[in-house]
Amino acid sequence: MPLTPKYTWEQDEGSVTLTITLTSAAATRNARVECTDAMVKVTCPPYFLQVDLHGDVHEQQSRATLLPGVVSVKVPKQQAGLWPQLQAKGAAAEVKERRVAAIEEKRVRDIALLEDKKEKKRQDGDYVFHKQWDLEKEEKRTIERLAEIHKQKAEQEVYAWADKSEGRENPEEAAAGGSATVDTYFDKQLVEGVRELEDGAADGVVPLPGTYHKKTARTAALGHSASAAPRNEFDLRAEDERFTERQRKEVEERERKAREDEEFREARAEAAAEEEKGRVERAADAVRRAGMKEEERRAEEEEALRVADAKAEAFEAEEAEEEAAREAARAAGAEAPGVVEGGAEEEEAKPAETAKAEEERLMGRRSGASVNRFEAENIAERHRVLGDAYFKAGYVAEARLAEAAAVDAAPWVEERRVFDTPEEAAARRARGEADAAARRAALDAQTIPAPRAAGKVELHFSKGRRSMPARERIETDEEVALREAEDLRQKKRENPDAQGPAEEQASWLKQRGDHFYRQRDYRAAINAYSSALELNKRNAETYSNRAVCYLRLRLFADVISDCTTAYDILKK
Numbered sequence: 104m105p106l107t108p109k110y111t112w113e114q115d116e117g118s119v120t121l122t123i124t125l126t127s128a129a130a131t132r133n134a135r136v137e138c139t140d141a142m143v144k145v146t147c148p149p150y151f152l153q154v155d156l157h158g159d160v161h162e163q164q165s166r167a168t169l170l171p172g173v174v175s176v177k178v179p180k181q182q183a184g185l186w187p188q189l190q191a192k193g194a195a196a197e198v199k200e201r202r203v204a205a206i207e208e209k210r211v212r213d214i215a216l217l218e219d220k221k222e223k224k225r226q227d228g229d230y231v232f233h234k235q236w237d238l239e240k241e242e243k244r245t246i247e248r249l250a251e252i253h254k255q256k257a258e259q260e261v262y263a264w265a266d267k268s269e270g271r272e273n274p275e276e277a278a279a280g281g282s283a284t285v286d287t288y289f290d291k292q293l294v295e296g297v298r299e300l301e302d303g304a305a306d307g308v309v310p311l312p313g314t315y316h317k318k319t320a321r322t323a324a325l326g327h328s329a330s331a332a333p334r335n336e337f338d339l340r341a342e343d344e345r346f347t348e349r350q351r352k353e354v355e356e357r358e359r360k361a362r363e364d365e366e367f368r369e370a371r372a373e374a375a376a377e378e379e380k381g382r383v384e385r386a387a388d389a390v391r392r393a394g395m396k397e398e399e400r401r402a403e404e405e406e407a408l409r410v411a412d413a414k415a416e417a418f419e420a421e422e423a424e425e426e427a428a429r430e431a432a433r434a435a436g437a438e439a440p441g442v443v444e445g446g447a448e449e450e451e452a453k454p455a456e457t458a459k460a461e462e463e464r465l466m467g468r469r470s471g472a473s474v475n476r477f478e479a480e481n482i483a484e485r486h487r488v489l490g491d492a493y494f495k496a497g498y499v500a501e502a503r504l505a506e507a508a509a510v511d512a513a514p515w516v517e518e519r520r521v522f523d524t525p526e527e528a529a530a531r532r533a534r535g536e537a538d539a540a541a542r543r544a545a546l547d548a549q550t551i552p553a554p555r556a557a558g559k560v561e562l563h564f565s566k567g568r569r570s571m572p573a574r575e576r577i578e579t580d581e582e583v584a585l586r587e588a589e590d591l592r593q594k595k596r597e598n599p600d601a602q603g604p605a606e607e608q609a610s611w612l613k614q615r616g617d618h619f620y621r622q623r624d625y626r627a628a629i630n631a632y633s634s635a636l637e638l639n640k641r642n643a644e645t646y647s648n649r650a651v652c653y654l655r656l657r658l659f660a661d662v663i664s665d666c667t668t669a670y671d672i673l674k675k
Contacts, residue, residue: 105151116183119160123152123174132660134174136167141191141205143176155191155198158182162209171660403485407492414501476513483513487520494522609639616648625652643672 110123123145125134134147140159145152160178168175191198490505502522510519523531578586587604616631632649636642650665 106149108145108147108150108152110152110154112189114186116180116185118177118179119156119186119189121154121176121178121189123147123150123176125150125172125174132658134169136174136176138162138165138167138176138178139202139205139209140181142202143178145174145176147174154189155202157186157188157191163212171663404488404492407485407489408496410489410492412496414498479513480516483509483516486512487518490520490522499524605638609635609642609645612638613642613645613648616645616652620648620652625655628652629656641672643669646672 108123108125110121112122113120121143125147134145137144137146138160139162141156143154143156143165156178159181161181162178165176165178168177191201486505486509490502490509493499493502493505499522506520506522509516612631612635616628616635619625619628619631629649629652632645632652635645636649639645646665646669650662650669653659653661653665
């Protein structure tokens with residue numbers, strides 16, 4: 104059962120301060136404070152305190168301070184003013200309803216706050232992503248601009264080199280002088296121009312007799328180049344055009360493939376839609392067939408009931424006619440057995456034929472026709488349905504005949520139905536009860552043998568001999584303790600600083616704790632120091648080392664406790 108701690112409270116115009124006092128400084132470490140707009144709850148096992156406040160407060164602005172043995176909670180008021188008391192007054196149901204409403208409001212507010220944090224985190228992530236994306240795009244555009252500048256500069260250098268090679272160093276002066284612009288590679292024309300002039304009379308250049316002079320060949324080549332179209336094999340602009348044409352063809356090819364892929368996906372989607380439509384239609388058809396089978400089964404049951412009722416009515420009418428004929432014969436005092444019997448035989452033959460025809464129509468087959476196993480089971484099931492109808496109508500004999508016909512039609516089927524009259528059912532129950540009573544009587548009549556007489560068994564053990572070899576004898580815990588104590592005393596006589604097994608193990612655990620502390624694994628170091636203190640509780644150094652680990656973990660209450668214990672050990 105939890106304990107209620109002592110507490111005090113103070114207030115001013117705008118806030119309330121609640122101070123809870125605990126008996127143990129170490130208990131504050133496990134304290135838990137919860138606050139709503141109408142309640143303050145402090146849980147610190149074994150203490151529990153719940154205060155329903157007089158007025159409403161701002162739980163989001165509340166502050167809790169944990170000190171050794173003291174928990175202080177300060178909450179601001181929603182409305183300024185002094186309260187006449189701390190706790191709320193009124194009916195318990197009203198106070199509970201107010202508390203539950205405040206808890207629900209806090210839960211909704213916490214959920215909204217959590218969602219806001221998630222949304223803010225997502226927005227921050229999106230902002231960082233888009234910012235990084237923008238930086239990368241800007242860097243890419245910068246690289247592309249620099250590449251374009253270098254490309255243009257290189258193209259200008261190539262075009263300048265081509266113009267210079269083709270004799271276009273000063274295009275303005277050439278245009279002013281009226282000279283033609285040479286658009287082909289000049290050295291190539293100079294080398295091959297003379298050979299072309301020999302066969303190029305159509306150009307209007309007549310070669311001089313004898314050998315060609317270099318100046319004449321140059322002049323003729325320049326004139327031919329001025330009037331000739333540029334050769335593509337030496338024209339860089341034509342090469343650019345060819346490259347652009349290849350790019351255009353590649354783009355067209357990619358677009359064509361994309362269109363074909365899109366058409367293929369559309370065709371596949373249409374085929375899937377058609378398949379889904381067919382599957383839905385097949386499912387609807389199956390449901391429709393199932394409904395038709397159910398309707399047929401119900402119709403067969405109704406038909407079987409109708410046939411049973413018709414047979415019952417015919418049987419009742421036949422009995423009524425026979426009774427009337429017998430009454431008439433007794434009244435007349437004369438007997439006409441031939442006529443009566445003959446008429447009865449004819450009347451009996453007609454219903455029998457009618458019943459046989461009705462049975463053949465109901466069973467769906469002609470009497471005496473050969474059937475397979477499946478048809479035989481169907482016939483047996485129909486006979487059983489007919490037998491159930493007869494039994495419900497009260498005709499037990501007809502029901503038994505229908506069950507016998509079902510067994511004859513399919514004898515391998517294990518299902519058997521028993522149709523009894525109320526008298527037969529009562530007799531069967533009576534026989535079952537009599538058999539059960541007889542079995543109980545037989546069990547009661549059995550004699551249970553008397554229990555056997557208890558005997559006394561004595562066990563004798565030989566006393567252990569202490570002179571046995573050590574390998575055949577196991578030392579007891581007391582003997583082990585005495586031997587270790589004697590060994591420790593012998594060690595102390597030889598070396599006053601010698602340690603026993605427990606002290607050696609405690610020293611080793613302390614060294615492990617020091618190792619973990621140097622590795623900054625403070626929790627593992629605390630576990631090692633605690634294990635060492637379980638073996639040797641008078642080691643002040645182990646307490647001080649564990650206090651340092653607690654200090655690193657900001658567990659101030661444990662720091663105070665271990666330091667106090669170490670100080671007490673050193674003081675003694």
